[in-house]
Amino acid sequence: MSDHGRMNGRQDHRQCTSLPDGLGRLDGPPRTDKDKPDQSGRQDQGTRERLLAAAAEVFAEHGYNAATVREICRRAGANVAAVNYHFGGKDNLYAAMLDHYMRTCQAAFPLDVGVTPDSPPSERLRAFVHGLVQRILGGGDDPVSQAHGKLVSLELIDPTPACDGLLREHIAPVNDLLADILRGLLGPAADAPDVLRTCLLAIFGHISFHYSGRAAIVHFYGHEELTPEALHRIAEGVTRFTLGGIMAMSGVAACQTTGPPTA
Structure with missing residues (x-):
């Protein structure tokens, strides 16, 4: 930027x-x-x-x-x-x-389509990722959507007094929902140091880079229209990668809990 x-x-x-x-x-x-x-x-x-x-x-x-x-x-x-x-x-x-834009996105792209709090955590994760990908990337190259997205991104990098309301009213509930889903996937590993935080940041970072790093993505991999099919492919890739990462993080947490093997 x-x-x-x-x-x-x-x-x-x-x-x-x-x-x-x-x-x-x-x-x-x-x-x-x-x-x-x-x-x-x-x-x-x-x-x-x-x-x-x-x-x-x-x-x-x-x-x-x-x-x-x-x-x-x-x-x-x-x-x-x-x-x-x-x-x-x-x-x-x-x-x-900012508030109007966030509420419009939330209404248009819910994060729990087709699932309930009692659904399997993997299904809840998939619904969450698909919804968040739509919220962040669904506007494509539309200038109005680009303007709003730019302002939200900048607000998180270089906050104004409006940042507190943005975090409290809109971003904290999304973070809390994903944390609840991840606890269901991680089980006891969620309580190990930094495991839940690492998973949260990995998911948000993976998705948001498709917006904030779009110029780099286009430079290295070529331009791709953000069609519904492309967004579906991105969301499925993030979901599969996340599920594999959670399995690995669960193993790391188990090692941290039990300690290194003794001779």
Whole structure:
């Protein structure tokens, strides 16, 4: 990722901090009819959706600090006061844009299709991997999906105050679900030092590299359209590799528990 992509002039937020209370609420004096950019509920919703879409483009192109409310409103075809009216400011617009994208992905690509908590762990793992591959790669080369994906990836690398909500509301539940599935596969080995953590990071890293490392993949292996068939093949490969790795990790954990053989 280029320096330009890492948000020009961006402040160095190395710790995720909470957003102010009242996300999405207008701070300041009460709204009046005079202040409203739109009067009907339908127009309000349409303006809000256009602002969210425009925000993803502008933040992805210019970075958080360099992005301006005026440019976002221009692209959305909205009054410059619309961001404050709908979101309470630029910070809350950015957080709402990330939240909207994550919720849209979650609704479109659940991680438990065809399984229940009582299903065999291997089947739950397969459903999880297929769902996560769809969430991360399902947008293909669509510019809007690319903009959103870029912003989520960057938020995890170089966090803003919005990171805390992103982790708490969206990423932690995914991590917890996968941890529960892996405990079912690993059995007692899940309690050995670093075993569960290693498996979690291996799976997330394997899948996410297909997005973050796409340029390298194309360079070394050629361009491949992310068709439904390609996504299925990626998900099946990750699943098989993971199941083999879990078997190996279980053996390592057993050795750690029993200690080296004695002469």
